[in-house]
Amino acid sequence: MKTQQLHKNWLWVVLCAVLVLSFLTSCATPTPQIIEKTVEVLKEVEVEKTVVVEKTVEKKVEVPVEKIVEVTAVPTGPGVFNGAYPYQVPPVGHLNMFATNNMGVGIYRNLFHPPLAEYMWADGSWVPYLAESWDIDTAAATLTVYLKKGIKWSNGDDFNAQDVVVTFNCRRLVNGTVWRFLESVTAKDDYTVVFKMSDPSTVVERYVIRTEQIVDRATYGEWSDKLQALVDAGKDKDSEEWKALLQEFNAFRPETLNATGPYIIDMASINEARMTLVKNPTSYWADKVKFDVVYLYNGETPTVTPLVLAQQVDYATHGFPPATEKAFVAAGVRIIRPPIYSGPALYFNHTIYPFNVKEVRQAIAYAVDRNQNGVVSLGDSGKAVKYMAGFSDNMVPLWVDTAKLNTYDYNVAKATELLEGLGFTKNADGIWVTDKGDIMEYELTAPAEYADWSAAAENLAGQLTEFGIKTTFRGVEFTQHPIEVNQGNFQMAIRAWGAANPHPFASFVQDLFTHNVDAAEGPGMSFDLNVTTECCGDINLEPLIEDSTKGLDTAAQKDMVAKVAQAFNELLPIVPLWERYGNNPAMDGLHTCGWPADDDPIYKNSPYADSFTVMMIMDGTLYPCNQ
Numbered sequence: 001m002k003t004q005q006l007h008k009n010w011l012w013v014v015l016c017a018v019l020v021l022s023f024l025t026s027c028a029t030p031t032p033q034i035i036e037k038t039v040e041v042l043k044e045v046e047v048e049k050t051v052v053v054e055k056t057v058e059k060k061v062e063v064p065v066e067k068i069v070e071v072t073a074v075p076t077g078p079g080v081f082n083g084a085y086p087y088q089v090p091p092v093g094h095l096n097m098f099a100t101n102n103m104g105v106g107i108y109r110n111l112f113h114p115p116l117a118e119y120m121w122a123d124g125s126w127v128p129y130l131a132e133s134w135d136i137d138t139a140a141a142t143l144t145v146y147l148k149k150g151i152k153w154s155n156g157d158d159f160n161a162q163d164v165v166v167t168f169n170c171r172r173l174v175n176g177t178v179w180r181f182l183e184s185v186t187a188k189d190d191y192t193v194v195f196k197m198s199d200p201s202t203v204v205e206r207y208v209i210r211t212e213q214i215v216d217r218a219t220y221g222e223w224s225d226k227l228q229a230l231v232d233a234g235k236d237k238d239s240e241e242w243k244a245l246l247q248e249f250n251a252f253r254p255e256t257l258n259a260t261g262p263y264i265i266d267m268a269s270i271n272e273a274r275m276t277l278v279k280n281p282t283s284y285w286a287d288k289v290k291f292d293v294v295y296l297y298n299g300e301t302p303t304v305t306p307l308v309l310a311q312q313v314d315y316a317t318h319g320f321p322p323a324t325e326k327a328f329v330a331a332g333v334r335i336i337r338p339p340i341y342s343g344p345a346l347y348f349n350h351t352i353y354p355f356n357v358k359e360v361r362q363a364i365a366y367a368v369d370r371n372q373n374g375v376v377s378l379g380d381s382g383k384a385v386k387y388m389a390g391f392s393d394n395m396v397p398l399w400v401d402t403a404k405l406n407t408y409d410y411n412v413a414k415a416t417e418l419l420e421g422l423g424f425t426k427n428a429d430g431i432w433v434t435d436k437g438d439i440m441e442y443e444l445t446a447p448a449e450y451a452d453w454s455a456a457a458e459n460l461a462g463q464l465t466e467f468g469i470k471t472t473f474r475g476v477e478f479t480q481h482p483i484e485v486n487q488g489n490f491q492m493a494i495r496a497w498g499a500a501n502p503h504p505f506a507s508f509v510q511d512l513f514t515h516n517v518d519a520a521e522g523p524g525m526s527f528d529l530n531v532t533t534e535c536c537g538d539i540n541l542e543p544l545i546e547d548s549t550k551g552l553d554t555a556a557q558k559d560m561v562a563k564v565a566q567a568f569n570e571l572l573p574i575v576p577l578w579e580r581y582g583n584n585p586a587m588d589g590l591h592t593c594g595w596p597a598d599d600d601p602i603y604k605n606s607p608y609a610d611s612f613t614v615m616m617i618m619d620g621t622l623y624p625c626n627q
Contacts (some may be wrong), residue, residue, distance in 0.1 A: 078292035079624030081592060081617060082314040083108055084304045085296055089272055095254040097215055098174050103265065103275075104213075105296055107317065107611035110618070111277060112259035113213040116145060116164075119206065119502065119610045121394070122601035127615065130159065130214055130260065136205070138552045143195040143208055144188070152282045153216050154259045161187035166217045168195075168208075169224035173249055175237055178207035201549045202557060203503050210610065216258040223249050262289040262618065273298055290623035308333065314587040317607045321451050322379035325583045334588040334595070337381055337581040338603045338612065341392040342498035342507070344377075344446075344453050346460065346575040347515060349491050350526045354434050359418045361572040365408040366415035367467040368460060374578030377455040381583040385576040389565040391498050391507035392579060394604060399504055400562045404535070405569045412467060432468040441470040445484065446494035448475030456577055457494045486519035488526060497576045500609040504561050508545045511574060517542060527573040535566040582607045593625035 085106045087093055093103045097113065110118075116131035134145040151159040168185040171178060183198035195208055217224070226245055235241050257265050262285035269276035277294035280286060297307055301318040308316055309331060320328070325335060346364070348355035355361065365388065374382025387396045387405045396402060423435035432440040444464075446457035454475055461471040471492070476484060485493050495515055499506035515524040529541040541564060548560040584607055588595040594616065596602060605612040616622045 079290060080293045080295060080627060081291040081622070081624070082295045082297065082312060082587075083613075084299065084307065084313045084316045084318070086300055087275065087296070087298055089270060089298075090267075093270070095257050096250075096252050097213070098170050099250045099252070103270075105275070107608060107614050108277070108294070108296055109213055110261065110611070110614050111263040111294065112257065112261040112265065112280070113215060114261050114618070115211070115213050116147075116209045118615055119210050120601065120605065121502065121610065122604040124398070124502070126209065127619075129618075130164075131209065134205075134209065136552060138200070141197040141200045141552075143197065143204055145193045145195070145208070147191040147193065148284070149191055151260055151284045153218070154257075154264050154280050154282055155216075155218060156282065157216065157218055157258075159214075159216075159260050160190045161193045162190075162217045162221070163214055164193045166220050166224040167212055167214045169227045170215070170220050170249075171212060172231075173223065173227045173242075173246055175246075176212075178204070178212070181207070199550065200552050202552055202554060203505065203549045206502060214260070216260075219254050219256075219258055223252065260284065262286050263294055285618055288620045289617055290620050291617065294617075308585050311587060311590055313585070314590075314592045315584065315613050317582060317584055317611075319452070320583055320585070325379060325381075325585075328585045332590070333585045335380075336584045336586050336595075336598070336603060338584070338605060338607050339392060339394050340580040340582060340608070341394065341500040341606055342496055342510070343382075343385070343579040344456050344494050344577050345497035345511070346444075346577060347485065347490075347493045347495050347525050348527075348574070349488060350528075350573070351488065351523075352491060353436065353438070354422070354424075354440075355492075357422065358571050359422055361575065362408070363415040363418040364464070364469070365572055365575050366411045366418070367469075368463050368575070368577070369410045370577050371410070373456055373459050373463070376459045377452045377578070378580060379583070381581040382452070382456075382578045383581055384578050388569050388572065388576060390511045390568040390576070391504040391565070395502070395504065396565070399558055400565045404562075404566055408572075415467065426468055430468055431470050439470075440468070442472075442491040444471050444473050444492040444494070445476050445481060445490055446473070447478035447481045449478040452580070453494050460494075460577070482515070483521050485515050486521040486524050488523045494577075495574075497574060498579070500606040503549060504565070505545060505549045508548075508564055508568075511568070512541060512545065516573075525573070531567060531571060533567045533570050535570050536563050539563065539567055541567060586613075589625065591624065591627055592622055594622040596621070 085108055087103050087105050088101045092101050094101060096102055097104055114129040116134075117129050118127045120127060128148070130148060130151060132146045132148045134143060136143050145164070147159070147161060147164070153159060165185050165187050168178070168182075181197055181199045181201050181204045183196040186194050186196070188194050195204065197204055230239070230242055230245065257267070259280050260283060262280055262283045263277035264280045266276040266278045274295055274297050277296065279292055297304060297313055301320060304313060304316050304318050305320065305324055307313045308328060311331070311333070329335060348361065350356045370384035374384050386393045386407050387402055388408055389396050389400060389405055396405070419432060424432050427433050427439070434440065444457055444461050446453045448454060457473045461473040464471040481493070482495070484490055485495055497507070497511050499510050501507070512527065512529065516527050517524070517529065530539075531541060532538050544560055544564055548557050548564065551557070586592070586595055602612045602615070605615070607613070613622070
């Protein structure tokens with residue numbers, strides 16, 4: 001009887017194993033429920049049989065059973081937040097936060113290395129972290145930061161001004177952008193840091209206060225001292241001594257992570273699938289955060305998608321296609337749609353007639369239903385550009401009188417009127433012919449691997465062809481496409497417009513410099529930045545854009561930004577199509593609670609710049625539930 005029972009148990013184990021393997025094969029990510037059931041059955045059989053089953057699982061899955069259980073089991077007990085962000089596993093991944101392949105895990109780095117403050121995009125206010133306050137002295141060209149007292153590092157050291165100096169000296173060593181505007185960074189006392197600007201600019205505030213995450217003097221102090229010695233000796237980044245120190249610094253690999261934030265990486269937990277952030281009990285925020293543990297799953301969209309569907313990831317920022325988003329919604333997952341502050345645009349080769357005629361570009365803007373293009377490409381997360389100013393519609397009212405901007409609402413009749421006004425006509429096939437007798441027939445290219453941009457290009461080609469501008473879409477390998485555009489080897493192309501920066505300067509650089517005057521491989525789209533406009537007269541856009549960041553007079557900057565925006569709106573050197581919004585899944589009410597309503601101002605923050613999710617973890621807005 002005992003033998004028969006053992007035989008039945010053995011058959012049951014084999015059946016369970018087959019079911020598990022079948023599920024693994026079909027889904028690629030096992031659910032915690034099935035794994036837990038297998039473990040329970042194993043406890044009921046003889047050890048020898050258990051070993052056989054374990055070997056079978058190891059052979060089929062090609063990873064240890066323990067690893068499967070660890071990676072997929074939904075945690076119980078302590079409150080857990082499950083995030084997802086790609087990272088490199090050691091030894092490729094490392095803790096030198098200034099070198100490539102560091103384990104900064106993107107937006108989640110603020111949980112162990114917070115910046116001086118975070119920015120609220122909705123109203124331009126700040127949320128202080130390591131800084132108590134700061135002020136700008138226009139006459140002295142200084143930004144003075146007053147640090148919070150009582151903050152400690154996880155090694156027990158007090159956080160102070162020397163940590164900030166060390167951080168910015170290391171950034172100087174690796175040629176950080178902020179040092180284009182800085183002359184020096186000095187500690188006035190233990191809790192006051194003075195940033196002396198060599199080229200005063202309002203963009204310095206963001207570079208200093210938000211962009212840089214502060215590291216510790218215990219880990220990086222020696223490198224800061226070496227850099228300062230070179231500066232004191234009159235050496236700069238072009239000197240051989242500087243280059244040698246930089247090479248040595250890039251090879252530096254700290255053995256431990258020192259944190260002021262509420263969490264710290266458990267280095268022993270890191271594997272290909274997941275890392276664990278554990279509570280940092282010495283942190284200023286230790287009693288503010290509600291989660292005891294943060295799990296970060298490793299991988300890009302294909303890897304993270306099944307984890308979201310299995311409700312094992314509480315929040316993700318990956319670019320999920322519309323079909324995947326529908327599957328999330330069907331599973332009861334909430335989708336949050338924050339602005340990304342950029343998107344795809346139609347670029348023209350301005351050496352080709354008639355693309356160098358502004359009325360033709362305006363006609364194309366009228367002829368394209370941008371709303372349709374966005375929905376086809378990215379569902380509800382592809383929102384048609386309204387103001388056509390070269391930067392995000394979310395920011396335009398803060399800088400420009402929108403009444404002065406043409407919104408180019410979809411209007412085929414207006415597009416037709418513009419072309420006919422130039423003497424263009426349609427031939428017997430319904431294709432537009434220029435006043436020079438050239439048939440308007442072109443090729444449109446886009447990165448083949450970018451699903452949303454490729455979809456936008458296909459739809460755009462169809463709309464233009466229907467209007468009478470015969471357009472054929474061709475996908476180009478994504479690393480080759482920007483090179484071809486920079487070389488001027490295109491007729492029309494889909495490339496990016498805009499940038500996630502509160503100052504429009506960064507967006508104008510993307511729109512007018514990146515694939516134009518700054519094109520590395522050639523002339524780019526060949527748009528002459530010396531322009532004649534109806535709105536603003538004759539303008540040289542290049543110095544105007546560069547000057548729009550200089551000085552500390554915001555009103556003067558707004559005048560320059562408005563002039564560039566109006567010129568862009570009139571000339572349309574590129575035609576922005578739609579702005580990408582996130583389609584970020586959140587397990588609202590499933591594993592995490594506290595997520596605000598969709599109209600909350602915090603969702604004006606980009607999911608990548610000033611992450612609203614990380615901010616809400618830091619201040620305790622988000623908390624574990626139903627775990």
